[in-house]
Amino acid sequence: MTSTTMAVLGHSGRVTTVAISPDGVWLATGSQDQTVRIWDVATAATIAVLRHSGRVTTVAISRDGVWLATGSEDQTVRVWDVATAATIAVLRHSGRVTAVAISPDGTWLATGSDDATVRIWDVATSTTTHTLTGHTSRITALSIAPDGTWLATTSNDHTARMWDIAATTDAPFVDNPSGRSGAVTGVAVSSDGTWIATIGHDGSVRIWDPVTAAITAVPRHASPMHAVAISAGGSCLAIGNDDGTVRIWNPTAAITDTLTGCTSRITALAASPDGTWLAIGSNDSTLRIWDAGSATDRSLTHFGRITAVTISPDGTWLAAGSDDGTVRIWDRDATAVTATLTGHTSPITTVAISPDSKLIATGSADGTVRIRHATTTADIATLTGHTSRIATVAISPDSKLIATGSNYGTIRIWRLADGNRVTMMRTDAPLNSCAWLPDGTALAVGGDKGLYLYTFVDDSAVPGI
Template sequence: MNEARLFNRHHLPFPLSDARRVTKAVRFVQIACCLGVAAICLTARADETAQQSRELHMLHGHKRWVLSVAISPDSHWLVSGGDDQTLRLWNLKTGAAARTLRRYDSAVTAVVFHPDGKRIAVGTYGGELGICDAASGKMLREFEGHKESITVLRFDPTGKYLASGSADDTLVVWDASDGEALITLQQGNEYDVTTAAFSPNGQRIVTGDGENELKVWDAASGEEVRTLRGHSETVTSVAFSPSGKQIVSASWDDTLRLWNAGSGDEVHTLRGHTADITSVLFTPDGSRIVSAGEDKAVRIWDAQTYKLLTSFQAQDDSMMCLAISPNGRYLAGGSKEVIRVWKLQ
C-alpha cells in the first residue's frame, strides 16, 4: 500500500558519487562548526535514544544495498528487493526471514504488493517486469515494453491496473490481469520517470522526473492535467495524502514540498534534511509525513502544522527506501545489507 523507493543518480543502484558526498560533507561541517561540537553531541545522544526506543528488528540477508521495500495489506509481511539481485520475504512482526522468493539477472529496483496481498509486482535494473506469487515466488505474468530499468511500481486502489515508471522516460499503465499496455505517459523530456503515485480514488497519477518537475495525469485518458514546478533538483519520491487533497514530493535539493492536489499550488516547503532525500510518504491516517535520505536520518512531520515532530539517526549508511504498514504501526527502511523495522505508534 504505502511504499516508497529511491531513484539513484545516474540510474545506479548504490548511493551518490564520492564527489557529491564531499560537497555535501563540507557544507555539513561548516554548519556543524557554527553550531558547536557540544550541540552535535547532544543531538547525537537524543537521536540514539529515539532510535533505540523505536527499533524493533534488524533484518539481515541481503548482501548489498536494499533498493525497495513494501508491506502487505494485512501488515504481516515485508518484501524487499536488492542490489544482490534477490527478492526476499520477511515476517514483519517477528523479523524472521521467510524465504528468498526469486533471483534475477540484475538488481531488484522496485517492488509492490497487490491489494489482495497474494501477488507482488517486481521490476529490475535490467528492465524485467512481472507479477509473482507472494507465497512461492512463482512468476505469474510478465510485462514486455520497457527498454530500460524499472524505477517505480504502483497498483491502483482496485488492483486492476499496474503503473510502471522507467529510465526509458515513460510511465506505462498495464492491465494487471492480462499484461496489456493500456496507456503510455511520456514525461515530455529526456529524463527518467523517477517516481509515481496513484490518487486514493485512482483517478489521478502523479509522476516525478529528473528535470525537477512533477506532472499530474488523468489515469483514464492519459491526458496531462498540470505540471508542478518548484524543486531545483531531481524529484525522487512522491505520495498522495489519504484524503487525496495533498501531494508531497521529495528531491535531491534536500527539501520536501507540499502541493494542493486540486490546484497544483505549492502549499509549503519542509526543510531539515542535510542531504538528498530519497523517500517520503504519508502515514495511513494522514496525520504525519515520514521522510528519509542520504543524511541517514528519518524525520517525522506533522502533516497539518508542518512542524518537525521527531527525527532519529536510522542507519549507518544512506537510507534507500521506506514503507509504512497499512495499520500504521510499523515503519521499515532499507540501507546497505540491512532493513530496519521501527514502531510508529
C-alpha cells in the same frame, strides 16, 4: 575582582571525572584509584568514599541530588544513595563503562561502554529496557535532551547518533545484510500489514513477518532491482528490474507473469488500489499503464527519466516525477497531463499521495520535500532540514504525519498540518525506501545496510502529536 582556588586532596590516582550537585553544595570525583569521593564544597572535607574494583571513568548525579551513578573499567555502573553512601544497584555491561547520563526525571539512565553498545536502564527495577546498537567502536559520550525524549551518543567510530527514546524499539535493525551482497533498494508493506517485501541491488527478494521477523528468501533475479509494489489485496507483488522487465509474484514467491516492453531499467512502480493495473516508470522517459485484465499497456511520455510514480488511493489519477525536476499528474484514463508541479531545483526522487487523496508530497535531490494540495496544486509547506538528497517519502495512514529519508541516513517525521518536525532517527547508511504499516504504528525503512523497523508505541510517543 578576586578569585580563590581551593585544592582537595585524597585520591591516590589521577582524577578522571567530576560532577557537581544541582544545589552546588557538594561534588563527586572519580579516579584511577578505583574510588569515587564526595566532597563538601565549602570545607573541602571528604563526605564519603565509594569503591569500584576498577578505574572510575564517569560520574552522573540525579537532578534532585538524591543519588548518583558511577561507571568503571570493572564493567559495572553502580547507583548510590548520597545520604547513606549505600549501593542501590549494580548494572553490568560486557565491556568497560565509558559514559553515564541520567534522564531529567530520574526514572532512567543511559550507559555507554567500549563494547560499542548503549544501554537504557529503568532506575526503579534496575533492568535494561533498551540496548542501542549500531556504533562499531567504544562509546565516548552520552547526552540526554532536556525533555528526556532523545539521546545523543558519540563513539570512536567517528560518528554521532541521535536516538528517539520513546518512539523506537530496542532493535530497529531487523533485516541485516546477511545473505545479500548489495543494498536494500526497495520496501513495500501488504495492505493488511502481515508481510513486508524487500528487494536488493543483488537481485534478491525477501518476504518477512514484521512481528516475528521470520524471513522467506525467494530466488534471485539475474539483474538488480529498484522498484517494488504490492497490490491492495496482497495477492501479487510487482518487482521492477534493471533489464527492463517487471516480474509479478504471489506472496509464496512463485512467478506468475513477466512484463516486457520497457527498453531500459525500471525505476518506479505503483499498483492501483483494486490491483487491476500497474504504473511503470523507466529510464526511457515513458510511463506505462499495464492493465492486468487485458494484459495490454499504453505509454505516457514525460520530458525526462521517470524517477517516481504513485497512484491516488481512489485509483482515478496518478503522479510521476522526473529528473527534469517536475511532477506530472494524469487522469487514470487520460493521455494528457492535467497538471505539472514545479519548484524543485533538482531531479525528483520520490512522490507520495496522502491516503485521503488531499495532499501530494514530492522529494528531490535538492534536499527538500514539498507538500501541495492535490486538487489545486497550491503549496502548503516546504520541509527543509535534510542535508542531502531526499531518497524516500511516505505519508502515514491517518494522513497526519509524513516520513522522509535521505542519503545521509536520517529519517525525519513531520506533522502534515503545520510542517513541523516532531522526531528524527538516524541510521549508519544511505536510505532508499520507506513504508508505513497499515495501522500507522511502525515504519519500515530500507537502506544500504538492510531493513529497519521503527515501532511507535502510540501517538504520545511522537512528540507534539
